[in-house]
Amino acid sequence: MSTVMKIENLEAKIGDKKILKGLNLELEAGKVHAIMGPNGAGKSTLSKTIVGHYDVEVLGGDITYKGKSIVDMDAEERALEGIFLSFQHPVEIPGVNNAYFLRTALNAKRKHEGKEALNAAEFLRLMKSHLEMLGMKSDMISRSLNEGFSGGEKKRNEILQMLILEPEVIILDEIDSGLDIDALRAVSEGINKMKDGKRTFLVITHYSRILDYIEPDYIHVLKDGKVIKTAGPELVAQLEEHGYDAIEEE
Amino acid sequence: MNLITLKNKNAEEVATLLGIKERNLLVEKFAALGLPNKKTEEYHYFDVEKLLDVDYKTLNYVPKSIEEGDKVEIVDGVVTKAPKGMRVYSEPCETIDMDHFDALYYLGHLLSPHIIRIEVDGDCHVEILHKYTQSETLINYRIVISNQANRHTTMYENFEAEDIHDTLVLYGYDMHIAQDSTLRMVRLQTMNDNKYSMITSHKVNVAKNANVLLKNFDFGGDQALQVLKVELGERAHVDAGHLLYLNDDSKRGTASQIIHRGEHSTSKQEAKNILDGQARGIFDALIRVEHSAKFTKAEQNSKSILLHEKSYMASKPQLEIYIDELEASHGSTTGQLDEKQLFYLQSRGISYIEARKILVIAFANTLIEQVKDSRHQDRIKAAFEEVFYVANKG
Ligand SMILES: Nc1ncnc2c1ncn2[C@@H]1O[C@H](COP(=O)(O)OP(=O)(O)OP(=O)(O)O)[C@@H](O)[C@H]1O
């Protein structure tokens, strides 16, 4: 197995509150890892820590990505290197055109990779091809970034960004919450389209339904700032039946 | 001429200093208000005395024969061009507001007994270009604009300066917006080096059912203050606002009074301020609702982004209300760029500098997009991006 990201003894706080308390997690390249755990366990904090969110202060431990420590890297650098987080609560940015934003992001990445920038027409073609698959209306191109988007539209827009930026490690923080059945199917389809045996997924969820669509390879249980159990997909049914309290720390 | 010599002088002395015999009422109004200084409310945040206390050269304003052009062009206070068929001429001013709060409004009229009168006729778009060519000079002129009932006009005001320095421009409008008409005035200033300072003092009368829109896009350097008084008749409406983008040590902004006189009159005033360097932005804006103005709606808002720890926004939205039957709101916020928004952009691989640009431009665009004509909207957007990019290389 080849490890793309390794998290060791990670301790982190937000404000005065220590949230991650010696967390260990290894992500195997090309696999789908699901993280489940009770509210407030630290799942979003973990994802924020991986992408370098300003709220989080790392107190100890390390995160290595492709063999290099990333804890001191800027958020933009991590993104350019291929780490992507679909936010639990994407922020609204009035006045910033969605297509313009996405093209700027894509061209920043292309520049980083030594590729030529896409012009507006080329980009629009690319964006439109994805919009249709995600069942997104074409006015999403010209609207302000997430402004006034419904919960489902915001989540689809996160997936759109993922499809366009083609990251290597993809963290999806509750991508499924608040989605109706059609949206869940569209979003899952988008995710499955990105599965190519090389990209790695970290799917944070409370529900097994999305896991029916995207078939995880590993389930990790995160509780009180630590990963307390790692198992195969069969663990989902057990969790559904008995809850998190029944899980013993390994 | 050094205008500071008019400080603390009585009407008689002012008249003598300005070499004026008649027009006594104006002299008295000016002397009663006194030359503005730091303690004058509307000049409190503006170094007015420093600008007045300079020995400026003065000009003779001899009307020229007006060439035909695609816009009204005013060079150093004298009209040189005007569109075919438009009535632009010089005449003594007959309608001066005898209750203006600004001493420089009166000084402007005293120094310019002949005004430039522009009669806008019909539904049209008019551009006014102000050009300045003289250094170390006091350039002083007044403009009267009137339109006709039921007509809808848009005016674009632009500025150009030759390679000049240390000039003070004092000008202003007396506008008479006729019943049931609309007048939109969109002003753009982009000059970004210290060529001239400017104090403009306006008076806008908005007749029954008329609409006026006054938008000032000010991306200039050095010092400029627009002093504005608007009076609203019955069911009259004003939408006033400015977008400031200031850098270095410039000080610019608006000091205004919007007065609701007529019933059902409405006002909206929105200021957006982006301040960098040691710049100071000014929004000192009073909305007064008089006894006669029942069922008024007044809305006032100022939002500022400070991009530098030394930049400063003097934001003072104020409501003065003498009746109960009205809807009014006002607010003022000042802060940095939104961290969450910045982070969202950065988390997609956009650099901090680029993310900052995107957010600042977005903040500005919400006001710029109120200019409905797309060519002019694009022109203002481009002007903003140009000054902003020059200041934020990287
Ligand atoms: N900005 C913050 N300030 C203070 N406390 C915070 C902040 N963000 C998170 N926390 C706290 O940290 C703990 C972990 O939060 P986190 O969002 O990581 O949980 P989660 O596992 O994602 O929960 P959920 O399933 O509800 O999304 C919670 O107790 C939360 O209140």
Ligand SMILES: [Mg+2]
């Ligand atoms: Mg969470």
